[in-house]
Amino acid sequence: MEKKSRIRLTINGKELELEAEPNRSLLEVLRDDLGLTGTKQGCDREECGTCTVLLEGVSALSCNLAVGMVVGRKVETIEGLGQGGGLHPLQKAFVEKGAVQCGFCTPGIILETEALLRRDPAPTSEKITERLFPHLCRCTGYAKILEAIEYGARLRRGEPAVVTASHQGYVGRPRSALDAEDKVTGRAKFAADLYMPDMAYAKILRSPHAHAIIRNIDTSEAERIPGVRGFVTGRNLRAVRLGVKPLLRPGRGTFQPVIAIDRVRYKGEPVAAVAADTREIAEQALAAVKVDYEVLESVIGVEAALKPDAPRIFPEGNVEQTQTITRGDIAKGFAEADVVVENWYYTPFQEHGYIEPEAGLAYVDTDGRLFLQACTQFPYQCQQSLAQLLGLKAEEVRVVATPVGGGFGGKYVEHAWILAALLAYEVRSPVKVVYTREESILSSTKRHAALMRFKTGASRNGRLVALEAELFMDVGAYFDPLVTRYTAVAAQGPYEIPNVLVKAAQVATNVQKSGAFRGLGGIQIAFAQEQQLELIAQQLQMDPWEIRYLNALRPGSVTATGHHLEEGVGISATLKAVRPYYEQALQVARAENGSRETASTWKRGVGLACGWRAYGGQSTDPTEATVELLPDGTLEVRSGLVELGVGSTTALAQMAADLMGVRLEDVHLIGGDTARAPFPYTTSGEKAVMMIGGAVCRALEELRAALTSVSAQALGCRPEEITFKGGNALQAGRKLPLDRLAALCREVGVPLKYQGAARWSGYRPLDPDTGQGVFCDLYAMRTQVAEVDVNTTTGEVKVLRVVDASDTGTVVNPILLEGQIHGSIVQGLGYALTEEFVPGQTATLREYGLPTVLEMPEMVVLFVGDKVPSTPFGAKGAGETAIVPTPAAIANAIAHATRARLRRLPAKPDRVLAALRES
Amino acid sequence: MKSFQLIDARSPQEAASLLNKYKGKAQPLAGGGDLLYLMKDRIEGRQIQMPDVLVNLESIPKLDSISYEKGKGLKLGAMALVSDVEANKTIRERFPILAQAAAEVASPQLRNMGTVGGNLCQKPRCWYYRNAHLPCLKKGGSTCYALEGDNRYYHAILEGGPCYIVHPSDLAPALIALNSQVALVGPKQSRTIPLESFFVNTKQNLYQENVLKPDEIVQEVSVPEPKEGSRGFYLKSRIRKSWDFALASAAVQMEIAGGVCRDCRIVLGGVAPLPYRAKDAETALKGKKINEQVALKVAEEALKAAQPMSMNAYKVDLAKTLLKRAVLQAGKV
């Protein structure tokens, strides 16, 4: 390491002199040495914008400045904004406009905007997007950020704030996320922002081979390097010594080891993990580990894995027939069909692309308990895994979820923090792990790539009569049936089809494991099924909208799994909602294409797609929650809910506040902590709100009943006369504040803490051979219209507008739900056009191609559908599934514009040009 | 990141002397946009090593200047910021092709840090080359992975082989189209050469994309005053609307009188290991009245010699389209 020098800098107005190696990045020095962790590290490669600081008032990427290059200069970080009390106008605008979801990108974007506004207080929207596009945000789809910037600029110029009238109740009202203020100020501590004295850094040695036998691992030399504290490898695993299966995620029907034992099955699979005093020593140590591999033939891609002579990843073979669904008589169905369309479709892997890389910090506390803080969506499963791997009781492991900087299904029980925790247990000192962007992309789970054969039959009048679908889901190196099952259930689309045969298989290949990703199953299906419908409509010369409306599921319909649908079947309502937009778009396209010179290389097109996906738990186990009225009259709610930046906690708090008649600020939510809220829950996001919300509502009902009877007694009235509002129990103008009521309850010995439970009641596991059963209680449903411009000579595709109508039931918080939908649409757009993960090759965010604000279309969000009787407040939620129809709608729009049918994604210029040549 | 010592230079000569003193172990540091990136990933091999010493050019006075003298032309100091080139009023008016190219570089933030010298000397973006774990041909290994591998985006269709990188710079095609000269400074001697001959293909030098000696730096790029009636246009195609390197780009600078092209220079970016001067296309354009057919013919001529790889044939069509459009745009009066 380079010699330290004395470096003078002015940071947030304070002159500092510090000792640092001049070749370290400014970002690292700000975070590690100065504790200014509001400046984030999303990539360390100039590609995400999260590390933005102001250098002499101009925005600069601190990850790529050596501190030696900025000696004597003025640096401002997010911590320096709004100093001297109160939020900076931009911070205030971001909070109010719902521009903050996970918040990981927020500090960088706010500083970028501040730099712009100092020079140009009233920038045009072009200027704004030009500054914003290098800032990647995976959550918001950028729309609310743009809104916040324009509003913030107005506030900053001294224009008055827009005050929304105060109103009764919270459910159904736009509210900014509860944690937004912490995120805009940089105060929120993400996992990578945690530091402890005597902390070691963990690094992971990964397999350079896609498939190999490990003959030997030799860490002896590496262990002698000063500063190395310890190793975990497949050879010294405690679980192996204990005779326990060393699984990363026990109980999921999957054999994925926590670290490679005797074989590696994908490039990037962890082989050894080290803890050392510094990151550099950890890296040196890994370089000194000797692994003797016997390289085996590998297989990448479903097509290759299906070949009879393909190398075998498991002795049983690479293909596991996971789920068959049959309904009606498929042969008869096709015999009756007047048109039959059959095609293959392929959808690729998708990287979650959360801007926060995987991170965690673990240590063993003074009582000998293992304590892990990590950006996990599922602390309870991490606890389970660790307890099993270390032979501990669940109570001996505590896992706390830090704010998750974007999850989308990808931050589950992950190697990063599980290995860090195992190391911490071995070496008995705090161990921190933070993935580099490259290892995050290389090793994290992906959306399943899917190869699909769809054969669809319809009668002359447009009725769908038969569907045969064969689905091959690329599960990566370790089998895991869940997503394949979701896909099988989704295969029919939100349509009534009397004769169905679905065969879904998961296929093992030598790449990182596939896993959950929002919209799972539904998105692959929509890409195939919605193009099939389009082709049938073409053959029958039918309107694309009509054919969908004619076949749409309705209350009373029966799905291919035999599920009788009663509530939450709003697909036709969403179709009706988009219809005026669809027709107007068609008119505009006709006019546009007509007025352009015939030689014009740009063609306008409009595409329609519906989508659905199963929604709800995969078990009937109840989930629990407790509520307690605290002595100060505020409410404490403990549940298994983790905040993923999707506003779930805010929605839950809104429900609780309304039920108990208290202010939102007076609801304290405790969740995502296995010790303080021991209520395991296995799904995430909005579905969790339905379930956990149910449990909280039950508990609150009990609390209310107790409080009602005590206050009726105190006020000398009948219980029916009591209502709760404004933090009081009310009766005919008289009021009893909740803090007084709490004291009264204690006096008379009435408990203030109650537990409630809720379950998905309908679940009946699918029969593996016929697929009959009830997979879930509800289905999310929606329709989208996409308008695109396609350049027929360069293959460029611009998505101009997406109109989305979703069946939401009651909307608990419109601003947060809208933000979710925007984010999902842009994720779907990225999947359709720019994102591509090439196994073993894609290493950076730029190569992967996350969409920027320049790719963002105009988005119109419509909420339709009736209240759902069985959920709290009749809410259904529909944010994350907005991703489902987007790629299909775009593909249909491209075909409408050019006749080129894309059967493979992504539609990058080369592929669009190839499809154009074929058409 | 590879650790390094940072030494401030006070003059171009001193920078060159420092490079000479630490021969082979030192490299100039401009904005760091590419160099520090490579150092973090340790993109090295038998033939390409990461430096131990970085000679800081930022401390050299006036090396960031942009000056214009009527009749003599434009001078860009090596440390001139890409963002200043983009925003400079004179450049926008008299050398619009250069301002267009500058605006196509990376993002506003990176243009604010990136320099003219660094942009011309940046390393290619082949993802095999940039993968620290692959000992590719260019790093001193024995295979060019792009041949058998994924060569869809950032690989050559012209003058490729034995290594198939494409030159990533957006400034270079525009500057060559403007017939620029580049001044190089060594510890003892200086030399000035046409920018076109500054770049080499991978047959000429596998490990370096230009003719810089290890102890030389780029001091200045000078652009001659364009002739009366000279017009230029730069067009770039990329995967996303912005932010990405060129899949292909076209720079056309020409003198026109009465709709007829008197003289021209045509350079393509993103298609070859060096900015590709399309001389046959220039011949096809000179003396012609500019219209669709001529533009099409020019594009055909420019790509006549194309030898696409297994997966990048579409780039031939793409480059043709861009060039055709650039010719028509530049020819619009």
Ligand SMILES: Cc1cc2nc3c(=O)[nH]c(=O)nc-3n(C[C@H](O)[C@H](O)[C@H](O)COP(=O)(O)OP(=O)(O)OC[C@H]3O[C@@H](n4cnc5c(N)ncnc54)[C@H](O)[C@@H]3O)c2cc1C
């Ligand atoms: C995400 C990303 C996207 C990008 N997109 C584009 C793009 O689309 N188009 C484009 O053209 N560029 C692009 N770039 C390049 C970037 O904008 C810079 O121009 C480039 O990184 C180099 O500029 P620099 O001044 O930072 O040079 P440095 O990184 O400091 O240096 C680059 C190289 O040049 C050498 N060097 C620098 N100055 C001199 C000199 N005066 N004499 C001799 N050698 C010198 C250095 O030793 C080093 O080898 C991109 C970069 C990134 C990170």
Ligand code: FES
């Ligand atoms: S961390 Fe600097 S740009 Fe991503």
Ligand code: FES
């Ligand atoms: S809110 Fe922007 S990345 Fe999550």
